[in-house]
Amino acid sequence: MRVLLMAYGSRGDVEPLVGVAVRLRALGVDVRMCTPPDFAELFEAVGLPLVPIGEPVRAFVKAAVTGKTAVPAEGLPQRAAAMTATAYEAVAEAAQGCDVVLATGLLPAVAGARSAAEQLGIPYVFVAYFPAYLPSPHHPPFERPGRPFPPEVTDNRELWDLDTETMNVLFGTGLNAHRETVGLPPVDDFRTYVLTDRPWLATDPTLSPWLEPAELDVVQTGAWFRPDDRPLPADVEAFLEAGEPPVYVGFGSIPLRDADDVARAAVEAVRAQGRRVLLSRGWADLALKDEQDDCLTVGEVNHHALFRRVAAVVHHGGAGTTTTAARAGAPQVVVPQLADQPYWAGRVAALGIGAAHDGPHPSFESLSAALRTALAPETAARATAVAAGVRGDGAAVGARLLIDAARA
Template sequence: MRVLLTTVGSRGDVQPLLALAVRLKAAGHQPRMCVPPDFQDWIGGLGIEVTPIGAAMRKVLGSSPRTSYTPEQLRGMAEAQVAAQFDKIAAAADGCDVIVAASPLLLTARSVAQMRGIGYVFAVYSPNMLPSPHHAPPPMPLPGQLPAPPGADHRELWARDAEKTNTMFRAALNAQRASVGLAALDDVRGHVFTDRPWLHADPTLGPWPEPADQQVFHRHVFQSGAWILPDERPLSPELEAFLDSGEPPVYFGFGSIRVQHDLGQVMVETARALGRRAVVARGWAELTLPDDGSDCIAVGEVNEQALFRRVAAVVHHGGSGTTTSTALAGAPHVVVPQIYDQHYWAGRVEQLGIGVAHAPGVPTADSLTSALKCALQPDVAERARSVAAVVRRDGTQLAVERMTTTDLRA
């Protein structure tokens, strides 16, 4: 089977798809990927064919957002985005049997699959990315979007979400569909999501609501468990020496998101206030240490699976991948959510009793110290270890089995 796996976004969006690609390749299939150019060398180095799509995400996420656009600018942006996606995904899917699209922003993947007469899967990594009466849509403001009215319930919020997607993209998508002989769409989001989406989140960490409630928005949601990329890389000698030289430190990292450059100082101050050492991940924000003290170390790209097993707690932004890696390691969390699905994962961590949800926004040394002090309590650590024992590790295997035994025609 030849499979195109495609998404747009940061590493947290790309790595789960790469995990599935690696599993597909090991099972004798032929995966290829279509993802932002930031990840081309990494994926190609694993022997998987990759085609870049869109702009470099590191540049996009590092730029300042515009606050206002004219209607003409919005229409032009939508037309350009849809046309570029259609051309790029159509070319990358040449000769494939199925397309796996893992972003609500990939509006054209199913249309390409229909044009080619091949299979299509829409997959997400967080339950709150799929419509349900149990949760609101993740906050993802689009240009020109009006705020929701006070007191709006979840159904109304999801209806408004569908409406804004139609307003922004329906005309552009239908123009592309008409150019290849496909019928026009009324509901863009429903078309992209399908009535049988896949959810690659662990069912303990991020459960989909009970089956009876699936009938509200979807005929069926297949939850495979998280798609985890095995990581056998050794830790650096410098980091190994640091870990061996004292009590387990606290890890601080915010992945690919933008944060204030002085947050590294806040992180180290927080650890010191509690008599702890600190490992600070530089991330895309390029965080730095406040001094050259022996109680702290900065790291770049690192094997989180190995590192998190050796820390006292993990302070992070609440991305699905980092949340899962922390849970697998049995380490307590402090989640400081900023955008999109991170608020959902912060809430789940607190509900499970495996960590603390810090208030959204930029933490101070005082606020982060207070949250970390709670997360380091023995009962939280014990609960984190117990949850680690039930987190699934076979999500990619179940996804491959589903892909090879199910009719996926678009």
């Protein structure tokens, strides 16, 4: 059996697929990856073959976060159409001989992946890493660039209907134009075509429950993690052993428009709480500006091992980072930047396992207030209690379901 796993997006879109790939490979399945080329080293480290999609995605993510996008709102349909075509070409090549395609990430690219699977006659599965991607009366959709919702419309069902129209305009026209070039019929509803009527939701039910009733027959698997037994780097281990648990600060694969200011504010706010700092470079290239020994800058590390040994985690609110910190019982401060990150910030606050920062631009004062909440004894106790209910078998569940989908 051969499986193709496709994701077009940041590290948060790609990393969960590695967990499923490792599980599939242990079950004797041949796995191929199809993602932007940014993640070639990640796949090389675990021995997974990669068919890259287009150009590196880091610049695209940076433009989205900083607001310096090269494409104005009126140019989005053309950009989406190009993304669909590029993803189709990569998946059509990578999926040769495969028995099932699983896809996630930016929806125009996922649409190209589904068209390729359809053209090859291969079963297709869509997976989301947060509920707000999926239509439900319990939450609203995202607003699309240049297409704000009318302020008088507040009912979630009406907003999802408007979102259907918006996606058909922004993404559906380009999809159908491309499908015509490869001999496929047009689709009437872009979102339904991409999501299907039975999408998967790879989130932990404790942190992110799927609420019924809903329009879709959603399959919730639990969050996807890869087994990670990498030791911490020697300098990180020495730093941890040299004093009280530090506060970790990192924004993963999210660039920041004001990275130097954020790093300075974060370090000063943590120090003001009497704590040491572990500062993760990430795609924001966060860096220290002084030589004090209470702060250490780190690169790629095993978060599963590290987060069990820190006093709190300050981060951007990606699904993987949020769930990893929750599973480790580490209190959190979430500084959301875009997409699903405000959702995860809200869940952290609602569960009492940390603080949701108000907006994407932290200051010394705002981070200090959030850290006081996260470092309070009652927050630590609550984080420990919630950690006991966070599942660790999601990737194994996803792997078994994918094998079943290939055999159906």
